[in-house]
Amino acid sequence: MRLSPDEVIFWQYGEVKLNATIVFTWGLMLVLAAGSWLVTRKLSTSLTRSRWQNLLEIVVTMIEKQIRDVGLDHPRAYIGFLGTIFLFVAACALGTIIPGFEPPTGSLSTTAALALCVFVAVPLFGIHDQGLAGYLKSYVRPTVIMMPFNVISEVSRTLALAVRLFGNMMSGAMIIAILLTITPFIFPVVMTALGLLTGMVQAYIFSILAAVYIVAAVRVRKPAAQPN
Numbered sequence: 056m057r058l059s060p061d062e063v064i065f066w067q068y069g070e071v072k073l074n075a076t077i078v079f080t081w082g083l084m085l086v087l088a089a090g091s092w093l094v095t096r097k098l099s100t101s102l103t104r105s106r107w108q109n110l111l112e113i114v115v116t117m118i119e120k121q122i123r124d125v126g127l128d129h130p131r132a133y134i135g136f137l138g139t140i141f142l143f144v145a146a147c148a149l150g151t152i153i154p155g156f157e158p159p160t161g162s163l164s165t166t167a168a169l170a171l172c173v174f175v176a177v178p179l180f181g182i183h184d185q186g187l188a189g190y191l192k193s194y195v196r197p198t199v200i201m202m203p204f205n206v207i208s209e210v211s212r213t214l215a216l217a218v219r220l221f222g223n224m225m226s227g228a229m230i231i232a233i234l235l236t237i238t239p240f241i242f243p244v245v246m247t248a249l250g251l252l253t254g255m256v257q258a259y260i261f262s263i264l265a266a267v268y269i270v271a272a273v274r275v276r277k278p279a280a281q282p283n
Contacts, residue, residue: 060157061164080159083146114142118262125266133269136176140169141262144220148254158254163221170217173265174209181272190272212268220261 063075094107104112118138122130147158159165181190194205 059162060159061162063157075157076159076162076165079150079157080165083143083150083159087142087146114138121259121263122266125263126270127266127273133180133266136172137262137266137269140172140265141258144169144258144261145255148251148258151251151254160220160254160257163217166221167217169220169261170213173216173268174213176265177209177268177272180269184273193272216261216264220257 060075060079064072065075065078066073094111097105098108099105115134115138118134118141119130122133122137127133144160147160150156151158160169178190181193184190185193194202
């Protein structure tokens with residue numbers, strides 16, 4: 056039994072390997088990019104719209120609402136990053152119904168890369184919103200003593216993001232593989248459907264956690280109002 060798509064090697068030259076994680080990651084990105092282009096190339100503002108445009112508007116509106124509910128006042132500024140993360144992880148989960156597809160999120164290298172994207176994006180959004188000096192001040196609040204703890208918190212939560220997504224996605228794939236080996240009939244189909252649901256939930260949780268971290272970075276701490 057394979058524990059990770061990293062173990063599936065399609066091509067190798069010396070130490071250079073082309074494994075399933077790389078192939079399916081880039082393949083999935085190409086599919087998402089091509090699908091986005093096809094859906095958005097003929098957008099309409101009239102009452103007559105295509106089904107794909109209606110679906111796109113539903114997805115975008117849903118993501119914007121979730122971003123706003125988390126606490127970001129201008130969701131359009133963050134939907135490119137957070138929406139892409141959500142769609143990628145969700146597509147990995149949906150791809151499990153395709154025979155032969157190995158979800159890249161079953162590899163720790165992919166989930167670590169996604170977490171690293173969040174790790175880099177959080178300070179970038181924070182600096183853009185508060186300026187470099189304003190963002191760096193957040194590391195020494197309430198006192199300078201808290202600076203190393205705040206830095207450790209940044210690193211540890213990135214690690215937690217990667218391990219959480221990897222563990223949840225890989226465990227679901229392993230359970231399905233085991234059930235297909237033992238009882239290759241109706242029950243694995245039910246577990247596959249449950250795996251799809253779990254994957255969508257993980258996509259939602261990962262993107263929401265990323266949004267929460269961005270909220271913490273861009274939030275301007277205003278002094279409390281003095282009583283009259």
